[in-house]
Amino acid sequence: MSNWYMLNCYISENKMSQYGLFRTISLAQCLHRSSTSLCQINLSNRIQTCGYAKKVAAKGKGKGMVKEELKGPEICKDPVRLTTYAVGVNIFKQGEDPKLKEPGEYPDWLFQLNLGMPNKLNELEADTWEYWKRLRKENMWRHNKLHKGKKF
Template sequence: MAICSNLFRHNLITKEAGRVVGRRAFAVAGGKAKKGSKGGGADAPKASILSKEVKATTVVGANILKDGVDPKILPDSEYPDWLWHLLAKHPPLSELKRRNLEALPYEDLKRFVKLDNRARIKENNSIKAKN
């Protein structure tokens, strides 16, 4: 009988310890929270100390090296031509459908096939989901 009560008591103690250990407690920064405080007073973003000239001539935050400096902004002629085509907007599927497919450039035709296949797959999946 004594062995049984010891096992029972040990089991209760370990369960209770597991509950206590499993709980999380978050400490308030700087001791107790002030009344009426919205929290985040210490972590609020600070005003930038960089001058406008520095911001206009360098790519701030692009440095990945520990001892490096941020790269300078170069004139447009110093960058490769392909870079400026990255910002070009591609026509959507609805506009590609309205155009003559035989007159489309190869890149637009490739895009049309990809978008058309994607739209057909989505349509077939929605039909199968309804059934």
């Protein structure tokens, strides 16, 4: 009996092991003698392992990261500043908003601009550029509504 010794060996044979997705490792007890070897496979000790790569820790953006909120411009609530400066007009990173001038220094057409709803087609004169532009726009809206439900 001294010639016999116990050895735990690992056998990794499976049809899927060539693809690297799943490997089945079975533990076997092998008895080796000088001329013969006898192995008994223990089926209850089968271990299934996946050959996937390790997950790398997230460095940048992703599902696990905290999203940074975008900050908008600061809202000015100072009534003195709102009445003396054109707040929000400066588009550059440096510098200040321009100061408001006296109403006499601005052109007259600036105070005649329509800031409300646009005029309807029947309120405009037929010979003006605004009339023809509005007519073209309304015809495009009408055409798009008519062809919205058609599949062909």
